[in-house]
Amino acid sequence: MGYIIKPLVTEKMTNITEKQNKFGFIVRPEANKIEIKNEVEALYNVTVVHITTCRYAGKNKSRYTKAGLLQGRTNAFKKAIVTLKEGDVIDFYSNI
Numbered sequence: 001m002g003y004i005i006k007p008l009v010t011e012k013m014t015n016i017t018e019k020q021n022k023f024g025f026i027v028r029p030e031a032n033k034i035e036i037k038n039e040v041e042a043l044y045n046v047t048v049v050h051i052t053t054c055r056y057a058g059k060n061k062s063r064y065t066k067a068g069l070l071q072g073r074t075n076a077f078k079k080a081i082v083t084l085k086e087g088d089v090i091d092f093y094s095n096i
Helices: 013-019 033-044
Strands: 004-007 021-026 048-056 060-063 068-073 077-084
Touching: 013 021, 021 033, 033 048, 033 077, 068 077
Parallel strands: none
Antiparallel strands: 004 021, 021 077, 048 077, 060 068
16 A cells, blocks of 8 residues: 555645546556555545546756756646545545
8 A cells, every 4th residue: 555645635626626537646656446445445535436547747847046047847646536426525625
């Protein structure tokens, strides 16, 4: 276990969740759909119907500051969009 890094809680993902019962997660790059499905079902006690995964490459970033040019790179990551069975819900804010 341990393939899920964190849930995606953005404005775009929240709109998709409300309309289509889909939830987003940042997962480890080596995780496959079966491992993601098993972990989501175990952690949140829901039934997963479908999973879509996307890989994102890191991007080079630079900015000019008073101290000079700062250069860096954003992280590469893998995103999983999980569709749940009708009636199942994940509440990310229950532990707050």
